[in-house]
Amino acid sequence: MQHARFLVPLAVLGGAAFLALPTRTEAYTTIGGSLGLAQRDFRVFNNFTDPTANDNTTPDANFPGATGVALAMWKANLEWGSRLHGNGNGDPTQPGGLGSGGANFDPSWQGLATGVGGTNDNIISELSGSSGGTLAYCETPIQDGWRIRFYQDAANWSDGPGSTAGGQYDLQGVGTHELGHALGLGHSTVSGATMQAVATVNGVNERTINADDIAGVQAIYGVAAATKPIITNVVQSGCSLTITGSNFAPTGNEVWFTRLNNASGDPLKVTNVTSVGGTSITLTAPTAAGPGDLLVKIPGSANSALSNAWPVSPQGGTAPQSYCQAAPNSYDIFGATMAYSGSTSLATNNFTLVTNGVPPNAACLYFFGPNQAFAPFGNGYRCVGNPTTRLPIMNASPFGDAALTLNFTTSPASTIPANSPRNFQLWYRNPAGGGAGFNLSDGLQVVFCP
């Protein structure tokens, strides 16, 4: 049977008097059950209709890949996490303080869903209409998952990120409350607690869990154990990730990623990962890992086996970067400029060099090398230093584009290593441009993944 755990506006309830007083000193209550390690994933179905529910389009480095209501809900759940999420920043109302639970509980952000899902699919979405002043509710029992719905007509919803405007309700704050239900908490009578049954219009207080909420989540999941793995930093180089922290297992660790286009909600797990001294893990991000969080799970099924969540954006490793300078040619006053398509994964083997603004049908060739340069050459600039390797001569299209898909299984592209920068440039003939009769594009630096 599904029970609705809901949050209503203060104005409707006229206070929290309807709640039964708890019998212990702490004022938090529990609804029974907890989220095991198989239920830490959560997603947002972004069907929210108020323009102000999705008008925050500013990305945040601590929450890569998310804006609008998705960003607000990600922050809402991370507030319950065991320790600071990254450097704890991202919420202007609690700078440096996001991630206050201190319990053996940490969630795994799994991005956007494509529907509202079932009652145990751990998806947050909007529901049309209204219901007696209820703002939102969480469907339980939580043991096999939950679902949270926000009533479309119950409020003028705002995604923040700062304080909300007049008459609006804060999605992040109400989300923090509803996610408290998903964790197993009932309502609290403590004034100012996130789990109070009432929300105040314009208020963002619910975003910050208070001592009573912290006592509640610690009662359900246990105070963060001394043996719980801890992530303190993640450094990315190409597709290689180095996770620094403590309490990692020597062998058998799992690294959980946010899965790209996640239909199931399950985290993307890399298994049988070893650590160095329990404090460092280096691995290659899978190509299906998207921007999000990563967590480390040591062997075992206890709540304390899963680390805190740490933001990471491993998709395609480091994005290829343009550099140097294109010079004007007879066809394009901006010259020929480098672009690319396909994956930077050598194994995927579909990376394609693309150049626009090349004189139509011009004879041309790409060349590459490990070093950069910047020196006048022909009618343009040479951007790749010695030593260089040439790719086959070809012709630009009648529309002034050149493109070449690299084949990493045959020479010379097979000599390109992973995790070491390579710089690419297009040389092309341009007699109509006068001068030396040839010119070059700008440069493109690429770090390939295995």
Ligand SMILES: [Zn+2]
């Ligand atoms: Zn509630």
